[in-house]
Amino acid sequence: MTTTPFLSIRGVAKRYGAVAAVEDVSLDIAEGEFVTFLGPSGSGKSTTLYVIAGFQGPSVGDVLLRGSSLLRVPSNKRNIGMVFQRYTLFPHLSIADNIAFPLKVRRRSKAEIDARVQAMLRLVRLERYAERMPAQLSGGQQQRVALARALAYDPPLLLMDEPLSALDKKLKEEIQFEIKRIHNETGVTILYVTHDQEEALRLSDRVALFNNGRIEQVGSGRDLYDAPATHFVAGFIGNSNFLPAKVASASGAAFEAVLPDGSRLPGLTGARLAGASLAGAGLKAGDDVAIMVRPERLTITRGDDMAAGLVPATVTATTFLGDVVHVLTRTSWGGEVSIRLPCDGFRGEPPQTADKVRLGWPAGAARIYSAP
Amino acid sequence: MLLDFDRLGWLRYALCLVAVLVGLFLLLPILLIVALSFGSSQWLQFPPPAWTLKWYGQLFADPEWLTSFFVSLRIALTVMVLSTVIGLMASFGLTRGRFPGRELVRALFLTPMVLPVVVLAVALYALFLRIQLNGTFIGFVIAHLVVALPFAIISICNALERFDIAIEDAAIICGASPLEAKLRVTIPSIRLGVFGAAIFSFLASWDEVVIAIFMASPDLQTLPVRIFSTLRQDLSPVIAAVSSILVGFTAVLMLLAAFLRKDKPS
Ligand SMILES: Nc1ncnc2c1ncn2[C@@H]1O[C@H](COP(=O)(O)OP(=O)(O)OP(=O)(O)O)[C@@H](O)[C@H]1O
Ligand SMILES: [Mg+2]
Numbered sequence: 001m002t003t004t005p006f007l008s009i010r011g012v013a014k015r016y017g018a019v020a021a022v023e024d025v026s027l028d029i030a031e032g033e034f035v036t037f038l039g040p041s042g043s044g045k046s047t048t049l050y051v052i053a054g055f056q057g058p059s060v061g062d063v064l065l066r067g068s069s070l071l072r073v074p075s076n077k078r079n080i081g082m083v084f085q086r087y088t089l090f091p092h093l094s095i096a097d098n099i100a101f102p103l104k105v106r107r108r109s110k111a112e113i114d115a116r117v118q119a120m121l122r123l124v125r126l127e128r129y130a131e132r133m134p135a136q137l138s139g140g141q142q143q144r145v146a147l148a149r150a151l152a153y154d155p156p157l158l159l160m161d162e163p164l165s166a167l168d169k170k171l172k173e174e175i176q177f178e179i180k181r182i183h184n185e186t187g188v189t190i191l192y193v194t195h196d197q198e199e200a201l202r203l204s205d206r207v208a209l210f211n212n213g214r215i216e217q218v219g220s221g222r223d224l225y226d227a228p229a230t231h232f233v234a235g236f237i238g239n240s241n242f243l244p245a246k247v248a249s250a251s252g253a254a255f256e257a258v259l260p261d262g263s264r265l266p267g268l269t270g271a272r273l274a275g276a277s278l279a280g281a282g283l284k285a286g287d288d289v290a291i292m293v294r295p296e297r298l299t300i301t302r303g304d305d306m307a308a309g310l311v312p313a314t315v316t317a318t319t320f321l322g323d324v325v326h327v328l329t330r331t332s333w334g335g336e337v338s339i340r341l342p343c344d345g346f347r348g349e350p351p352q353t354a355d356k357v358r359l360g361w362p363a364g365a366a367r368i369y370s371a372p
Numbered sequence: 373m374l375l376d377f378d379r380l381g382w383l384r385y386a387l388c389l390v391a392v393l394v395g396l397f398l399l400l401p402i403l404l405i406v407a408l409s410f411g412s413s414q415w416l417q418f419p420p421p422a423w424t425l426k427w428y429g430q431l432f433a434d435p436e437w438l439t440s441f442f443v444s445l446r447i448a449l450t451v452m453v454l455s456t457v458i459g460l461m462a463s464f465g466l467t468r469g470r471f472p473g474r475e476l477v478r479a480l481f482l483t484p485m486v487l488p489v490v491v492l493a494v495a496l497y498a499l500f501l502r503i504q505l506n507g508t509f510i511g512f513v514i515a516h517l518v519v520a521l522p523f524a525i526i527s528i529c530n531a532l533e534r535f536d537i538a539i540e541d542a543a544i545i546c547g548a549s550p551l552e553a554k555l556r557v558t559i560p561s562i563r564l565g566v567f568g569a570a571i572f573s574f575l576a577s578w579d580e581v582v583i584a585i586f587m588a589s590p591d592l593q594t595l596p597v598r599i600f601s602t603l604r605q606d607l608s609p610v611i612a613a614v615s616s617i618l619v620g621f622t623a624v625l626m627l628l629a630a631f632l633r634k635d636k637p638s
Contacts, residue, residue, distance in 0.1 A: 075541075076548055082545045090539065090543065092557075092560045101557075
């Protein structure tokens, strides 16, 4: 492909003395896309965003917007919109004047500014609050004004650094919906930082999962859930069970692994190996691996059907959750495995505490990673 | 709270009484001076046999007092402006700057507050003799700037430390240059701290007497200096009138400062 990406982050690293806040981040983003940086605290999401905004210079690497480097452009000339985690409305200006600020700085005509402020207030549905002061608004309203201010000058790129993290769940969902609608209405490209995976999955076209200053995987929420590329991704996105195992034999793309209790797991074929190119490659007999199965993919077999199961375990708790039953089991080596069964997913009574069972999964439901 | 005022019982009344007594102890001399300035007795008799405005009449008829009043005012206003501007710049450096020895620089800026004023006055006097600034307007301003600046820096630094720098970043990403962001967003946001700095800088110069005595020349005397020198010749009620005006000015500014503080948005 020869088309230049809209925004291109190339090999960006940011070091503070000996500490690397960002190790090595590369990512291309298409125009109009909604990309989320997701990851644990301290993984370098904000720092990457600040490099794009120009508040931090990268130690190495480059950031290109429509093919030209941003690094030599000062923050105020980058024409990027940004909404911060903390409330950043100008406390001495009314809501209308806050939204007008970027336009006044750009010396737009009074008529144009007035029209634009009205349009922005309408966009975030705060027409009635134009003359209020920021301190008279709720947190959610303040962030909506901040969004209006950031979009007032029609920036091609909007950065948002955990804008909703201070809000309660209900308000959060309400504004997520607003953001989604505004993204659709304006077509602005959005880079959104959060450590809330539900938020990331709800909002974005693509999620970039950060860990220790690197991107572990980029993809749709579905990609990250169904085909996590690394042990970290598998553990971070959704719920997962990891079974420690050793490779017993490896021939080409087919593996056989042994669990600590001696049970054999044949037929772990290469096709469904998680990131066969990453984790699977070069696995040989005797290597330590982790086998990951999602709780909802596990099956429980009892009594007559025991033979069909793979891993012996004892039930330690059963919780009825309406549509599903959550079963907690312990394997003979002391590992905990949780299973989510649809209520019609077992015959007869649900498993009871202290029941001896066997756990199994359909072919292809397990993924294998080298042990972390 | 352990010392909840409402639960102190009879101690409340004792506390109020002590507070009133301390207040009277502090204020009575000033109130006495103000009362005497309206008294008719040449010998500052108290209580005054009758009330009069003649001392104020004499005061405003005497060009020397008026000259001193305007000298004080000019110096204090100049000090106020310079101290606020320099204080602003210094405070930005002290709160935002990351350089070795920053705390040392901060301490240096604040030493005039703890240094005995006489020592400072003698030092400035010796220095100004050399560079011929004694008895000049500029010398006065510089000397008073030294004592006023710590007040400005403390007031502005406090405000700046409470101000979230992300707000300034927001202004910059909105398109304002770093300087524009400071002028249009940061400084207006910390304006109460800046007003405080201006008021206290003005007052630091307005009622300063020790350094002023060293700096003064026969044709450049501030109001406190003239009060002091007149006092040594004779004890006229005119002095009480001048003092009352001095106190009145200060009181108005202090009230303004208190009012600003109370008005502060949460
Ligand atoms: N100015 C700085 N000096 C030193 N270390 C820093 C600085 N800024 C950030 N770091 C470090 O860099 C790492 C990444 O920080 P960053 O703020 O980018 O994380 P984050 O992913 O945004 O986390 P969070 O979700 O908590 O906001 C952290 O370990 C942090 O301590
Ligand atoms: Mg962050």
